[in-house]
Amino acid sequence: MTGSQPTLVVAAALVDDLDAPTVLLSARRRTPASLAGRWEFPGGKVEPGETPEEALHRELREELGVAVGLGDEVPGPEDGVWRITPTHVLRLWLAEVVSGVPAPLVEHDELRWLPAGQWFDVPWLDADVPIVTAVVALTSADAA
Numbered sequence: 001m002t003g004s005q006p007t008l009v010v011a012a013a014l015v016d017d018l019d020a021p022t023v024l025l026s027a028r029r030r031t032p033a034s035l036a037g038r039w040e041f042p043g044g045k046v047e048p049g050e051t052p053e054e055a056l057h058r059e060l061r062e063e064l065g066v067a068v069g070l071g072d073e074v075p076g077p078e079d080g081v082w083r084i085t086p087t088h089v090l091r092l093w094l095a096e097v098v099s100g101v102p103a104p105l106v107e108h109d110e111l112r113w114l115p116a117g118q119w120f121d122v123p124w125l126d127a128d129v130p131i132v133t134a135v136v137a138l139t140s141a142d143a144a
């Protein structure tokens with residue numbers, strides 16, 4: 001049944017401070033055309049031989065040019081993961097930047113640090129909306 005396994009995507013809810021988050025980073029996709037202009041959590045697919053955490057560090061280095069520290073995972077409702085497309089599931093971690101300044105290097109054409117109370121104020125990918133709700137709940141931010 002290996003062929004029926006969904007593709008695992010890993011991503012980060014980057015905040016300013018894992019202990020007291022106030023701002024959340026969202027990234028606007030450049031491609032494909034069907035997703036361009038929508039906002040997401042930076043990340044990407046886990047490659048063979050990588051752990052999910054290794055893949056996430058690689059994706060954030062490649063996409064944003066930053067090193068991060070990972071916080072808690074934001075568990076999803078389906079065996080702990082988030083179903084984002086018929087063929088992809090997402091795992092998401094809270095994270096904070098430990099080195100570098102995020103820049104839209106590859107996959108994105110704009111980054112935005114969303115202030116508390118404005119975490120829903122960009123057109124997230126449809127699948128990400130409930131995930132943002134979970135991030136709000138987990139961080140107990142007064143952001144919604």
Ligand SMILES: Nc1nc2c([nH]c(=O)n2[C@H]2C[C@H](O)[C@@H](COP(=O)(O)OP(=O)(O)OP(=O)(O)O)O2)c(=O)[nH]1
Pocket residue numbers: 009010011035039040041042043044045046084085088090107125127128
């Ligand atoms: N990275 C990311 N992908 C998401 C999110 N929400 C969501 O539905 N997706 C979808 C969009 C894509 O169909 C898929 C991930 O693809 P991707 O394009 O980010 O992954 P990747 O960089 O490794 O892909 P590739 O083009 O190099 O093959 O998951 C999200 O918050 N972050």
